[in-house]
Amino acid sequence: MIQDIQGGLVVSCQALAHEPLHSSSIMAKMAIAAQEGGAKGIRANTKADILAIRQEVTLPIIGIVKRDYADSSVFITATKREVDELLDSGCEMIALDATHRFRPHGETLRDLVKYIRARNENVQIMADISSKQEAMDAEALGCECVSTTLYGYTQESASHKLYEDDFAFLKTLQSSLKIPVIAEGNVSTPERYHRALELGAHAVVVGGAITRPQQITANFVNHRK
Template identity: 70%
Template sequence: MLENIKRGLVVSCQALEQEPLHSSIIMSKMALAAKEGGAVGIRANSKADILAIKEEVSLPVIGIVKRDYDDSEVFITATKKEIEELIESGCEMIALDATMRNRPNGLSLEELVSFAREKNPAVQLMADISSIEEAVNAEKLGFDCVGTTLYGYTKETNGSKLYENDFAFLKNVLKEVNIPVIAEGNIMSPEMLKRAFELGVYSVVVGGAITRPQQITARFAAQIPK
């Protein structure tokens, strides 16, 4: 999959239960629209959505399962159950929370990586990280790539934006790891995408700026003079 998305745009097609576009059929059509617009890959949430997307497009998929657990803040592909669902979906890559936070049932990240490798060695693994330390650790654990997905979404980084100070965090990640780095999180414009590639990222994932019309509408509405 990494070869297929090299120097390309991956579009995240996700809609949670409380969102207007929540539907596997709608997400499959969103993926088709992304393909027609030039996307080289899709990031999708849940086995059901991935199966629907794969019926609609031939693009490779980065799969995740978002699920809340009472004993952990980790919710992106948090346990073996989610890994099994994603392998069954046929996605080419699995992304999982690779932060240092405690996982459900005390499961370690290393255990989850080993479980995924044993279940299907052909499926590549993407580490969703929020810090340099986590990126370095992910490389040590054998992840195929790291993504900046969770920067700004943990207690330690809450409110931080990937594009701040000319993508300072992204630059530091690129310096510290040798595996491919995928820029993801708050890429809000084509200009931001272009800058990320100039800095040397392997690929860029864009979600809300393309596939969440309620957020896009809100940004326009916020500019109406009071």
């Protein structure tokens, strides 16, 4: 999958239970639209959505399962339970929270990587990180790529945006890692998408700016010149 998405756009087709488009069939239609528009891959949440999307498009899929746990702030593919669901879905890549935060049940990132390798060595692993050190640790564990998904979304990185200072964080990761770096998080315009690729991002993931119409509508309503 790493080769398939290189130099292109991955569209995140997700709608949580409280959102108006929450439905596996709707997410499958979103994926069709993304494929017709030229996307090279899909990022999808839950086994049910992935299976529905697989019936409609030929694009490779990055799978996640978002689930809240009382004892941890980690919610993207947090435990072996979520990993099992994704392995059963047939997605080509599994993305999981690779931050240094405490995981549910005391499991570790190392535990999950080893578990995935033992169950299916052909499934690639994307590490969603929020810092340079987390990215380097994920590379050392053998993850195929890192994504900036959680940069700006953890307590330590909350004041930052990926696109700030001409994608300074993206540049830092690229100069520190040997594995591909995927740009994700607030890449909300075509200009930012193309700039991230110009700076060497292996691929770019865009979600809400394409697949969350309530967010897109609010951006129009609230925009001020």
